[in-house]
Amino acid sequence: MDKKRLKAAVEAILFAKGESVESKDIITALECTEEEFAEALDALKTDYARADRGIQIVELENAIQLRTKEEFYDDLIKITNVPKKQSLTDAALETLSIVAYKQPVTRLDVEKIRGVNSDSSLNKLVEYGFITEVGRLDAPGRPLLFGTTEQFLRSFGVKSIEDLPQMNPDVLEDFKAQAEKEIQIKLDI
Amino acid sequence: MDKKRLKAAVEAILFAKGESVESKDIITALECTEEEFAEALDALKTDYARADRGIQIVELENAIQLRTKEEFYDDLIKITNVPKKQSLTDAALETLSIVAYKQPVTRLDVEKIRGVNSDSSLNKLVEYGFITEVGRLDAPGRPLLFGTTEQFLRSFGVKSIEDLPQMNPDVLEDFKAQAEKEIQIKLDI
Amino acid sequence: MAIPVKLEVFEGPLDLLLHLIEKNKVDIYDIPISLITEQYLEYVKNMPKEDLNVVSEFLVMAATLLDIKCKMLLPKQEVEEGEEEIDPRAELVQKLLEYKMYKYMSLELKDMQMGSERYIYKKPNIPKEVSSYKAPPDYESLVGDNTLQSLNELFKVIMKRNEDKIDPIRSSFGKIKKEEVDLDKKQLEVCAYIEAHKNCSFTDLLSKQKSKMDTIVTFLIILELIKVGSVDVKQEEAFNDFTITYKAPFTRIELV
Numbered sequence: 134m135d136k137k138r139l140k141a142a143v144e145a146i147l148f149a150k151g152e153s154v155e156s157k158d159i160i161t162a163l164e165c166t167e168e169e170f171a172e173a174l175d176a177l178k179t180d181y182a183r184a185d186r187g188i189q190i191v192e193l194e195n196a197i198q199l200r201t202k203e204e205f206y207d208d209l210i211k212i213t214n215v216p217k218k219q220s221l222t223d224a225a226l227e228t229l230s231i232v233a234y235k236q237p238v239t240r241l242d243v244e245k246i247r248g249v250n251s252d253s254s255l256n257k258l259v260e261y262g263f264i265t266e267v268g269r270l271d272a273p274g275r276p277l278l279f280g281t282t283e284q285f286l287r288s289f290g291v292k293s294i295e296d297l298p299q300m301n302p303d304v305l306e307d308f309k310a311q312a313e314k315e316i317q318i319k320l321d322i
Numbered sequence: 323m324d325k326k327r328l329k330a331a332v333e334a335i336l337f338a339k340g341e342s343v344e345s346k347d348i349i350t351a352l353e354c355t356e357e358e359f360a361e362a363l364d365a366l367k368t369d370y371a372r373a374d375r376g377i378q379i380v381e382l383e384n385a386i387q388l389r390t391k392e393e394f395y396d397d398l399i400k401i402t403n404v405p406k407k408q409s410l411t412d413a414a415l416e417t418l419s420i421v422a423y424k425q426p427v428t429r430l431d432v433e434k435i436r437g438v439n440s441d442s443s444l445n446k447l448v449e450y451g452f453i454t455e456v457g458r459l460d461a462p463g464r465p466l467l468f469g470t471t472e473q474f475l476r477s478f479g480v481k482s483i484e485d486l487p488q489m490n491p492d493v494l495e496d497f498k499a500q501a502e503k504e505i506q507i508k509l510d511i
Numbered sequence: 512m513a514i515p516v517k518l519e520v521f522e523g524p525l526d527l528l529l530h531l532i533e534k535n536k537v538d539i540y541d542i543p544i545s546l547i548t549e550q551y552l553e554y555v556k557n558m559p560k561e562d563l564n565v566v567s568e569f570l571v572m573a574a575t576l577l578d579i580k581c582k583m584l585l586p587k588q589e590v591e592e593g594e595e596e597i598d599p600r601a602e603l604v605q606k607l608l609e610y611k612m613y614k615y616m617s618l619e620l621k622d623m624q625m626g627s628e629r630y631i632y633k634k635p636n637i638p639k640e641v642s643s644y645k646a647p648p649d650y651e652s653l654v655g656d657n658t659l660q661s662l663n664e665l666f667k668v669i670m671k672r673n674e675d676k677i678d679p680i681r682s683s684f685g686k687i688k689k690e691e692v693d694l695d696k697k698q699l700e701v702c703a704y705i706e707a708h709k710n711c712s713f714t715d716l717l718s719k720q721k722s723k724m725d726t727i728v729t730f731l732i733i734l735e736l737i738k739v740g741s742v743d744v745k746q747e748e749a750f751n752d753f754t755i756t757y758k759a760p761f762t763r764i765e766l767v
Contacts, residue, residue, distance in 0.1 A: 136374075137372075137373045137374035138373065138374075140374045140376075141373060141374050141375050141376040141391070141394065142376055142394050142397045143376070144375060144376035144377060145376025145377060145390045145391060145394035145397065145398065146376070146394070146397060146398060146401055147376075148337075148376060148377050148388065148390055148633075148636070149390045149398050149402075149635065149636055149637055149638065149641070150401070150402075150635055150637075151340070151632065151633045151634050151635035151636065152632075152635060154401070158401055159401065161400075161401075162397055162400035162401035163397060163400075176374070183326075184326045184327065184330065185325075185326035185327075185329045185330050185365070186330050186333060187329075187330040187331055187332070187333035187334030187335070187337060188333060188334060188337050191630070198632065199337070199632075199633070200630040200631060200632045200633075201334040201337060201338050201630060201631040201632075202330070202334060202630075203629040203630060205330065205331050205334035205335075206628075206629035206630075206631070208331045208334065208335065208351060208352055209334060209335060209338050209631055211350075211351040212335055212339070212343070212347055212348065212350075212351040213335070213338045213339055213631065215631060218624075218628050221621070221624070223522055223617070224522050226617035226618075226620055226621055227522060227613060227614055227617045229617065229620060230613045230614075230616040230617035230619075230620050231613050233616075233620070234613065234616060246606075246609055246610055246613060247522065247523055247525065247610065247613075248523045248524050248525040248526075248568065248572065248606070248610065249522065249523030249524070249525075249565075249568050250564065250568070287627070287632070288624055288627060289620055289623040289624050289627060290623055290624075290626055290627030290630075291623070298616070298619050298623075300612060300616050334631075337633055338631040338633055339633075340633045340634050340636050341636075388636075389636070389638070390636070390638055392638075392640075395638060395640050395641050398637065398638070398641045399641050399644045402637060402641055402642070403641075403644055403646060408646075408648060408649050408652050408653050409652060409653060409655050410653055410654070410655070410657065415657060415662070415665060416665060416669055418662065419662045419663070419665045419666035419669065420666065420669060422662060422666070423663070423666045435669060435670070435673055436669065437673075437676070449648075450648045450650075450653060451648065473650070476650075477650045477653070477654045478654065478657075478658065478659045478662065479658070479659060480659055
């Protein structure tokens with residue numbers, strides 16, 4: 134398949150499918166090499182980057198998907214029914230951050246960290262499609278394990294779990310420094 | 323709104339809606355003139371006409387819509403219909419053997435022999451082209467008669483129906499005799 | 512009287528503790544346990560008690576706090592050489608830090624979600640020609656290992672199975688007619704029997720019946736005779752036989 138046709142075919146597939154498509158599936162269907170696919174994808178991205186284009190490619194784990202560019206949101210809400218955003222409660226957000234950073238986790242893991250029963254938060258997150266059951270822990274009772282979904286990546290604007298903001302011990306150090314500073318201020322007064 | 327932005331916004335709207343959008347609705351949403359809109363639309367059409375684009379604009383009455391170019395349907399088929407390995411079910415094989423050896427047969431004949439409704443097996447076999455309607459029985463309701471096809475002969479390596487191993491009345495008599503014998507043995511015990 | 516205080520809502524005991532630590536501007540690594548416990552208990556005392564599950568979660572933490580407070584009041588235990596002395600608060604501090612970290616990350620997530628709200632995705636538009644496409648039959652895989660021979664074998668099996676369904680012995684049996692019990696005749700028989708014996712045993716009467724249906728009908732007739740007052744039935748002891756005594760002339764019984 135010549136380069137132009139390959140590029141066009143990738144666009145055609147992404148448009149028709151609407152949802153995310155795994156790169157390897159496209160490569161199989163179009164019978165091209167990984168390099169040829171990567172080249173076509175790059176060419177498409179360059180195209181879409183132009184100011185007179187309204188759509189863009191978003192990469193999620195090993196899949197790609199088309200979406201509108203952010204700057205047309207205000208125009209779009211005037212004419213399309215924008216799906217309602219799932220606004221999450223603080224409890225659900227806390228639970229989500231535990232699942233995202235510690236996945237796979239059981240209900241009990243979440244409950245231990247939060248110090249409260251988190252069933253309803255977990256259920257809500259499953260219902261919204263942000264997390265899903267990813268298996269069972271090899272332990273008595275074989276409890277369910279939860280992990281985040283592609284929908285989570287999409288809704289929170291990250292390519293993959295690795296791209297989540299880092300949560301490292303430094304953050305904890307910051308907390309400590311902050312706490313100490315606060316105490317200092319107090320003592321100074 | 324500058325021309326490039328207008329063009330991009332039209333693309334974003336067409337993409338997000340997926341279905342057809344009335345031109346006047348786009349004009350209202352983007353607060354542009356009819357001329358500006360027509361110009362943007364033309365520019366988009368010129369873009370999409372290029373060989374390296376996979377989508378096109380379709381105009382219907384007073385509405386427009388984005389659509390995959392027809393020449394990529396084959397690629398889409400490859401990615402949306404992952405071919406399942408086809409094989410004949412036991413039910414279909416039974417039905418096929420009955421049609422092959424007792425043809426021409428009606429649905430009712432097959433059903434009587436198999437003891438179960440065989441419509442779906444018969445339909446499947448017709449769909450695969452192994453059997454076909456060969457006429458109608460001269461009986462109340464004029465039921466359809468089925469027989470095997472050339473495809474069946476080809477696939478099972480027979481030159482003609484006459485080459486099928488015959489199942490003659492003697493064989494049936496044998497079965498009957500055999501069944502009686504078995505019962506006799508049972509009674510003797 | 513307690514002044515009603517509008518209570519802040521906390522996600523859980525850890526959330527409340529963090530709040531108290533921040534409010535008092537104390538070091539999370541060196542929590543003044545008495546002060547914090549006191550404030551914690553004060554909050555729990557005032558919290559709405561409707562949801563006992565929630566309350567109990569807060570109470571568990573209260574118990575933990577009191578436990579730590581006790582340990583800190585006790586004189587320090589002798590520590591074995593080389594081993595570091597364990598602060599009773601250490602475990603709680605760890606939990607608080609872990610929770611605080613995830614809580615912090617949850618705020619980051621919240622911002623991220625707001626930032627990615629402005630993209631719109633589209634629904635699939637699979638052309639009809641594509642979605643209704645049916646792959647042509649792959650005859651090789653359809654036929655698979657089946658041969659004309661196996662088809663023939665299968666046909667023989669089916670025909671045999673069909674033949675076996677007809678049991679050659681039973682199919683030759685004549686039909687057995689159902690024995691009907693003639694109610695009028697039966698009634699006359701039973702009545703005549705009782706009248707002739709004046710006193711008779713129920714068991715004896717039943718033992719004279721030929722079939723199950725006869726027995727059932729006889730029993731029903733006796734019940735009816737009792738009802739219309741033609742006979743008396745006596746039983747000397749539980750589980751013993753009944754004695755049927757003739758009382759009055761019989762009238763025709765309509766058994767339904």
